[in-house]
Amino acid sequence: MRLKNVAALVTGASSGIGQAVSSHFRREGARLLLTGRRERLDSVEPDDLYVPGDLNDEAFVEDLAKQAAESLGAVDVVVLNHGLQASSPLTEMASADAKNVLDSNLLSAFLVMKHFAPLMPSEGGSFVCIGSRLGMVGKPGEVLYSAAKGGLIMLAKGAAIEWAPRNIRVNVVAPGLTATPVIEAAIQRSADPEAYRREREGQIPLQRLATPEEVADAVLFFASSESSYITGAVLPVDGGYTAF
Numbered sequence: 001m002r003l004k005n006v007a008a009l010v011t012g013a014s015s016g017i018g019q020a021v022s023s024h025f026r027r028e029g030a031r032l033l034l035t036g037r038r039e040r041l042d043s044v045e046p047d048d049l050y051v052p053g054d055l056n057d058e059a060f061v062e063d064l065a066k067q068a069a070e071s072l073g074a075v076d077v078v079v080l081n082h083g084l085q086a087s088s089p090l091t092e093m094a095s096a097d098a099k100n101v102l103d104s105n106l107l108s109a110f111l112v113m114k115h116f117a118p119l120m121p122s123e124g125g126s127f128v129c130i131g132s133r134l135g136m137v138g139k140p141g142e143v144l145y146s147a148a149k150g151g152l153i154m155l156a157k158g159a160a161i162e163w164a165p166r167n168i169r170v171n172v173v174a175p176g177l178t179a180t181p182v183i184e185a186a187i188q189r190s191a192d193p194e195a196y197r198r199e200r201e202g203q204i205p206l207q208r209l210a211t212p213e214e215v216a217d218a219v220l221f222f223a224s225s226e227s228s229y230i231t232g233a234v235l236p237v238d239g240g241y242t243a244f
């Protein structure tokens with residue numbers, strides 16, 4: 001069990017990649033504090049603690065850190081997986097939507113890092129941020145999301161250096177298109193779902209979407225001692241999309 005005696009926070013645990021990370025961590029023996037926005041979570045196990053709330057709200061993040069300290073004591077691993085995508089041409093995007101994308105992918109990550117780093121034990125800890133292939137390459141219609149995920153990479157790199165003296169490691173897993181409910185729903189909404197799926201798969205060197213479990217495998221690596229000398233790194237899990 002690679003996460004025996006490890007206490008972990010997983011954000012965005014109510015869906016897709018966050019659920020896969022939670023189930024990998026559970027299997028490896030971690031004690032889990034989970035968070036998402038929806039009030040109830042069916043996938044919670046009796047030993048997990050689920051606390052719903054909006055991570056864009058610093059008062060909630062402070063309260064979450066207090067609950068973590070009370071229920072877990074120290075927190076060894078934090079997976080910053082929450083996030084949202086919004087597609088729109090730049091000139092058509094409302095400023096409020098742009099702010100929401102930046103807050104939900106970047107500012108909220110800063111807030112969680114700020115309030116959870118003090119809870120990491122004196123031996124150190126690990127933050128794993130879920131970035132995106134679009135944090136490394138631009139894409140029309142996804143500019144604000146790209147900017148936020150690119151910012152997340154630099155947040156992680158800077159924090160990795162700042163916190164290295166405390167042995168707090170900060171790394172990024174950058175998924176490509178992953179078969180989560182939100183992506184499957186977008187495919188189904190298209191005019192010809194099978195043709196659209198083939199088109200998207202055709203843009204990926206490995207010719208298929210990632211599974212949430214394949215992304216969770218990389219998160220587990222950064223959370224465990226197997227990556228003890230790695231910090232400030234970005235690992236693409238994108239089937240070769242950013243290899244061009």
Ligand SMILES: NC(=O)c1ccc[n+]([C@@H]2O[C@H](COP(=O)([O-])OP(=O)(O)OC[C@H]3O[C@@H](n4cnc5c(N)ncnc54)[C@H](OP(=O)(O)O)[C@@H]3O)[C@@H](O)[C@H]2O)c1
Nearest residue numbers: 012014015016017036037038054055082083132177178180
């Ligand atoms: N799927 C992909 O193709 C893909 C590719 C690259 C990167 N990613 C990244 O991977 C992560 C997970 O993606 P996914 O596809 O699993 O997404 P998802 O199914 O949409 O899940 C997103 C999660 O984030 C939570 N969340 C969003 N905004 C939040 C906020 N302000 N405060 C608290 N929680 C918030 C959601 O909570 P509720 O649902 O309860 O509201 C949900 O649990 C995201 O950061 C995404 O950008 C995904």
